[in-house]
Structures are given as C-alpha cells and as structure tokens.
Amino acid sequence: MGMSGIIVENMKSIIEKLGKPYFKDENFFLYHGNSLELLKEIPEGSVDMIFADPPYNLSNGGFTVHAGKRVSVNKGNWDKSKGFEADFAFQKEWIELCHPTLQLNGTLWVSGTYHSIYQCGCALQSAGYHILNDISWYKPNASPNLSGRYFTASHETLIWARKEKNGKHTFNYKHMREGEWPEDMLKRRGKQMRSVWAINTPQVWEKKFGKHPTQKPFNVLKRVILASTNKGDLVLDPFTGSSTTGLSAYAFGRSFIGIDTEKEYLDLSIQRFKEFQGRFRNQLEFHKNYTSVE
Numbered sequence: 466m467g468m469s470g471i472i473v474e475n476m477k478s479i480i481e482k483l484g485k486p487y488f489k490d491e492n493f494f495l496y497h498g499n500s501l502e503l504l505k506e507i508p509e510g511s512v513d514m515i516f517a518d519p520p521y522n523l524s525n526g527g528f529t530v531h532a533g534k535r536v537s538v539n540k541g542n543w544d545k546s547k548g549f550e551a552d553f554a555f556q557k558e559w560i561e562l563c564h565p566t567l568q569l570n571g572t573l574w575v576s577g578t579y580h581s582i583y584q585c586g587c588a589l590q591s592a593g594y595h596i597l598n599d600i601s602w603y604k605p606n607a608s609p610n611l612s613g614r615y616f617t618a619s620h621e622t623l624i625w626a627r628k629e630k631n632g633k634h635t636f637n638y639k640h641m642r643e644g645e646w647p648e649d650m651l652k653r654r655g656k657q658m659r660s661v662w663a664i665n666t667p668q669v670w671e672k673k674f675g676k677h678p679t680q681k682p683f684n685v686l687k688r689v690i691l692a693s694t695n696k697g698d699l700v701l702d703p704f705t706g707s708s709t710t711g712l713s714a715y716a717f718g719r720s721f722i723g724i725d726t727e728k729e730y731l732d733l734s735i736q737r738f739k740e741f742q743g744r745f746r747n748q749l750e751f752h753k754n755y756t757s758v759e
C-alpha cells in the first residue's frame with residue numbers, strides 16, 4: 466500500500482511469474498499477451514489499483530463523423546462483437562480474474578460506453594466488488610452524429626469499485642477538492658469534486674506518434690491516478706493500448722504494468738513513454754507541474 470519496499474517485492478514476484486516483459490524502464494513494464502492468461506499468473510493481493518478500458522465491442526461496420534468526414538467506426542478485430550453472450554462472458558472473465566490480484570483495499574476502474582458498461586457493471590457486482598461511483602466523463606468537444614436520429618454520444622462512463630464490500634480504499638479527497646483542474650470546464654475551485662468530469666478528448670501533443678483508436682486523454686487518467694492511488698502504489702492496466710494509464714502512473718511516481726495483445730499498440734506505448742520520460746529529464750517546468758501536486 467504505497468510503501469516502496471513492499472512494492473519492490475510485489476514487482477519482483479510478478480515479474481518472476483510473468484516472465485520477460487516486452488519493455489521495461491524504471492517502474493514502467495509492458496507485457497505482450499492475452500490478459501485472460503496473464504492475469505492468472507499475477508500473485509494474489511499484489512496490485513493496488515487496476516484501470517481497465519476493455520473492448521467496447523462496437524466495431525461492427527457502422528459510420529461516424531471525424532473532422533467533418535464520414536469514417537468507419539471499426540477500430541480493429543479486437544473490438545468486434547461476438548454476440549451478446551460471448552461479449553458478456555469475456556467481460557465477466559477478466560473482471561473475475563482481476564479480483565484476486567488486488568490487495569484487500571484495492572480498487573478497480575472500468576471505462577466504457579452503453580455498448581459494454583452495463584455488462585461490466587453487472588459482472589462487477591456478481592464477482593463481489595463494491596461499486597463506489599459511476600463517473601460521467603463528458604466530452605465537450607465530442608464529434609457530431611451522422612444520422613440525426615439519436616442524441617449525440619458525448620460521454621463515457623467510468624465505474625469505480627472496491628475489491629470488497631468492507632474496506633478502506635484510497636481516495637485523495639482533499640486534493641480533489643483543493644487542487645487545480647484547469648482542464649475541467651465544470652469543476653469549481655475549492656468545491657468538492659463531482660461525478661461529472663468535463664474533459665476534452667486527447668490533444669495534439671498526445672497524438673504525436675499516431676493515435677490508438679480509443680486513446681484516453683491524459684487528463685482523465687491524471688484524475689483517476691491522483692484520486693485513487695498514492696505515490697509508490699502499483700497500477701495495472703490489462704488493456705493498455707497506448708498506455709495512457711502508464712504515462713499518468715509514471716508522471717505521478719506510481720509503478721505500472723500494462724498488458725496488450727497487439728504489438729503495434731505496445732510499440733506506440735514505448736514511443737510515448739520515451740518522449741514523456743525525456744520531458745521529465747529535460748524540462749524542469751514540466752517536471753514541476755506534474756510532481757508538485759501532492
């Protein structure tokens with residue numbers, strides 16, 4: 466629980482079990498593989514917080530608008546629906562596999578849209594997690610819809626749950642209330658942090674090396690990490706993609722393990738990590754902005 470000695474031991478035992486990482490630098494580890502297999506290898510109680518952004522199963526041939534153009538919604542084979550029962554079974558399986566990996570007071574975040582989030586919420590409850598919040602991440606700059614037959618989708622839901630019903634999870638209440646959150650159009654200074662977060666989609670600097678089709682903005686993960694972990698904690702992302710979770714964990718002094726089936730995304734993660742690391746080493750001002758917040 467945030468004690469670096471314990472974390473080092475935890476990391477050691479995880480690495481022994483998972484084998485050679487695809488990439489490792491400082492406390493940032495990436496594994497290439499299927500989380501349904503690798504999660505079984507992670508020793509019990511070794512992880513402080515999990516952030517998971519699983520496939521939404523919405524890549525089934527539809528269209529949307531991006532920068533004024535009609536584009537396919539297909540994100541990749543990993544995002545194709547295999548039908549309701551199979552999709553639900555997948556969400557259930559990884560959510561159940563995460564449970565033993567968490568320490569007693571550990572928490573799990575799951576993000577998704579209506580395509581997947583209700584299945585995930587149901588799976589969380591049936592696996593014995595205790596739901597703490599459902600956050601609406603409102604995207605003020607969301608793309609318009611094409612057909613004009615529906616409301617324009619402009620939010621995602623993040624469910625935050627604790628491993629057990631009884632427990633004492635980390636919530637950095639004071640920092641959430643008093644901190645500076647210029648990226649949020651709704652947060653008022655000195656007021657409690659509410660469950661609706663108004664944060665734009667990823668900015669230009671976040672797409673420097675190309676972008677993952679479902680890349681999360683750094684600012685959403687910044688809030689998740691600062692709210693629910695302490696320095697030195699171990700954060701796991703079983704669907705790491707371009708590793709936005711990992712960059713935020715690194716920025717705020719947490720250890721990170723990310724897993725993905727696609728090498729292409731791990732390579733993008735590595736490029737993003739190296740550039741981020743360079744900024745820390747070279748730009749004092751950047752360093753100060755991201756480390757003086759706690």
Ligand SMILES: C[S@@+](CC[C@H](N)C(=O)[O-])C[C@H]1O[C@@H](n2cnc3c(N)ncnc32)[C@H](O)[C@@H]1O
Nearest residue numbers: 499500518677679680681704706707709725726
């Ligand atoms: C919604 S994306 C995550 C995007 C990420 N949050 C980011 O900011 O870039 C889901 C990711 O899960 C990966 N994935 C799908 N099934 C997987 C599995 N069984 N094990 C590990 N990764 C998987 C996909 O390759 C994809 O990169």
